[in-house]
Amino acid sequence: MTGPLSGVRVIDLTAALAGPYGTMILADLGADIIKVEPPGGEITRRVGPYPPSVDGQQTLGGYFQSINRGKRSIVLDLKSSHGHAELLDLVRTADVVVENFGPGVVERLNISYEELRRVNPKLVYGSLTGFGAAWSGESPYIDWPAMDITIQAMAGALSITGTEDGKPVKIGPGIGDIFPGTMLTIGVLAALWEMKKTGEGQQIDVSMFDAMLSLCERMVYQYSYTGQVPKPIGNTHPILTPFDVLEVKDGWIAIAATTQLRWEALCHIMEKPELITDPRFRNEGRRVDHRTEIRHILDEWTRDMTRAELREKLGGKVPFGPVNDIRDIFDDPHAWARKMLVEIENPGSDQRAIVAGQPIKFSRSRATVGARAPQLDEHGDALRAEIRSATEVATK
Template identity: 70%
Template sequence: MSGPLAGLRVVDLTAALAGPYGTMMLSDLGADVIKVEAPGGEVTRRVGPLPQREDTSEAEGPMLGGYFQSINRGKRSIVIDLKTDEGHEEFLALVRTADVLVENFGPGVVDRLGIDYATLNAVNPRLVYGTLTGFGSRWAGESPYIDWPAMDITIQAMAGPLSVTGTESGDPVKIGPGVGDIFPGALLMTGILAAVLEARTTGIGQHVDIAMYDAILSLTERIVYQYSYTDQVPKPIGNTHPILTPFDILKVKDGWIAIAATTQLRWEALCRIMGKTELISDPRFITEFERSHHRDDIRVILDEWTAAFTRDEMTQMLGGKVPYGQVNDIRDIFESPHAWAREMLVEVENPNADRPAIIAGQPLKFSRTKPDPLVRAPFLDEHGDAIRQEIARSKESTDE
């Protein structure tokens, strides 16, 4: 492996989306991420969509579904049954070789399995132990919800985003991507890397805890200060912004566009492009503050203007001049020169399929320590023998 995290060994006990997304980030950056799976494999191995095949005969060998492939690329898989004495001992031997362990089990599971932080810290004092749950570990704050299960939509509901995401009528709408999972997963990796840096100085690891609720409340920071300053509860307001204007989604002849000309210079540039320079000196729109109080008037003006043009025509007029973008679906993104130029759409091997899988790339870029191109997700226990040999060599080296 190459990349800025080359040489870092991560034991990955995570499942579903939040944890595997975070450990995938470490793998993308060069860490050796060992995905420990129970017999039968992690649940998302059985989730589609499965690869397309023109040949309708049964595939020769296993297939990798899109869900699993996307967030488990570059990892190695080993099957260990943590519920058996033999599996438990084998797992502890693996932990002795690791720098990091990440888990997102439900409340109480690590204690029942005998793989809690205190136990593994005694085995490997330099281990950084990352935990991701819905409402956090007891040592970090005794939440009344600590034993509740959690998923993306329930966290979006409880931590604030759904209270401000939705139509102007007030109906809440879930944020499309699974931010309730993905942001906590990415944030946990930030904490883990900070702890790894500290452990390399002190030789002592620590427990890093992320609650999905906490992460998403921090992501929704605007409603916190708004309520603190005004005593008013922010509500859904569609695609606009409660403070800045114009900031909206607008209909054109063949779809939708986004415009956010919120500063004075951007607003004046937009007025000139529209051929409506008189709006610059209009008392209703003279400052950012005045414009925020005449949002509806601005929306009427913009609706009338944009309705006469197509998306491409709007791009010609506005692209690069004011904050602007077409509302793209994934077909548009696949045709985007940016997405391919930035390697945000990448091909990986897709066994027993007619074509490679295309998955979302890694947004972090490095000028010197560039990771290797992404490789596919592992088959179940694909690397079990190799990892066991590595554990044995490490033990022999330690015993000498």
């Protein structure tokens, strides 16, 4: 692997989406991610979609490929004494351990931070749970299981997402998993930086609830300042306008001309300069009070034009974007130029996999999707050989 984290070894004990997404970021940045899987493999190996198989060969599903690319796989039965001993051997060679087990599991498996730090005092140990660990603030929900949609609900995201009739709508991507996983990655990197300075490791605790509440920061200060409970308002913004999604001749577009300069530019593009001096729209605050009239004006102007025509008029002049589906994104030169659509090998199939790329770019270090996801226990023999070699060196 290449990238700024080249030389960092991470023992990945995570499963499903939140944890593997976080370790995927570390893999793309160059870390050596050792994915420890139970006999039979991690649960998402059994989740499709699957590509067409060649001669009935085993293939990797899209879910697993997307967030486990660039990792190495080893099977360990952590419930057995042998598997537990092998994990400790791996931990001795590692910089980081990341886990997202349910409440009480690491204690039952005897792989808690307190246990693993005994064999590696410099260890950075990242934990991700629904409601956090007792040592960092004991939640009444500490023993509750958590999933993306339940966390979106409890942390407030669903209360402000949806149509103006008040019906909550789940945010499309699994943001209740992905954002906490990203926050855990930030915590791991910060702890690694401190470890390099002090020689001491530590545990990082990220609660999915906490991460999502931090993502919903706007509703926190709104309620604190005004006492008003924010509600779903569709595609508009509570304190900015125009900020909306509009239906056009062949689909939908988004416009966000919220500052005075952007508003004036939009008025000139619409050939309606009189709106600039209209008392109803003379500043940001007045425009919010008259958002319905502005929406009507924009609807009248856009509804008989296509997305391409509006792109020609608005693109690069005011914040504008077509509402793209994934076909549009695959046809968009930006996604390919920025390497945000990346082809990787698909073992057992003639069809190559395409996954979302790495958005963090570096001027010197190369950070990118390194390789496909591993087959189950694909690197088990090699990793055991590495452990034996490291042990021999350490005992000489």
